[in-house]
Amino acid sequence: MKTLFKIIAYFSLVLSLNVSAENMQKLGSFNVHYMAIGATFLTPEIAKTYGIERSRFNGLINISVLDNTQQGNPAQTVSITGTARNDLGQIKKMEFDEVKEGQAIYYLSQIKYSDEETFYFDLTITNGKETQKLTFKQKFYVD
Numbered sequence: 001m002k003t004l005f006k007i008i009a010y011f012s013l014v015l016s017l018n019v020s021a022e023n024m025q026k027l028g029s030f031n032v033h034y035m036a037i038g039a040t041f042l043t044p045e046i047a048k049t050y051g052i053e054r055s056r057f058n059g060l061i062n063i064s065v066l067d068n069t070q071q072g073n074p075a076q077t078v079s080i081t082g083t084a085r086n087d088l089g090q091i092k093k094m095e096f097d098e099v100k101e102g103q104a105i106y107y108l109s110q111i112k113y114s115d116e117e118t119f120y121f122d123l124t125i126t127n128g129k130e131t132q133k134l135t136f137k138q139k140f141y142v143d
Contacts, residue, residue, distance in 0.1 A: 082123030
């Protein structure tokens with residue numbers, strides 16, 4: 001079975017034809033890779049394995065943090081907290097679940113959305129020694 005990362009990487013390539021789905025920001029010693037996609041892009045098997053609700057109105061946020069000061073940029077165990085705000089000013093608290101697959105570590109969160117709804121994410125990432133802020137926005141579409 002393909003790992004979640006391979007599935008999401010595939011969809012990020014497909015989506016990059018129309019929309020930038022996967023991004024990276026260098027924040028201190030972190031290389032933070034993040035993406036937001038509609039949950040229907042996942043296969044039912046992958047969604048079930050990771051407890052993700054597949055719905056036309058459900059988005060998946062995937063974040064991975066790599067240490068850019070070490071050879072090979074190893075994945076980092078971190079804590080992620082924060083919020084998502086839409087254009088109407090409604091705020092949703094984000095809760096992330098940690099997923100470990102071999103040496104890879106991912107942080108997944110879900111968000112409900114309406115068609116063409118834009119969210120502004122304001123997240124705090126910490127590994128106990130360093131704290132960084134990740135901000136980005138994503139417009140979601142109902143498919």
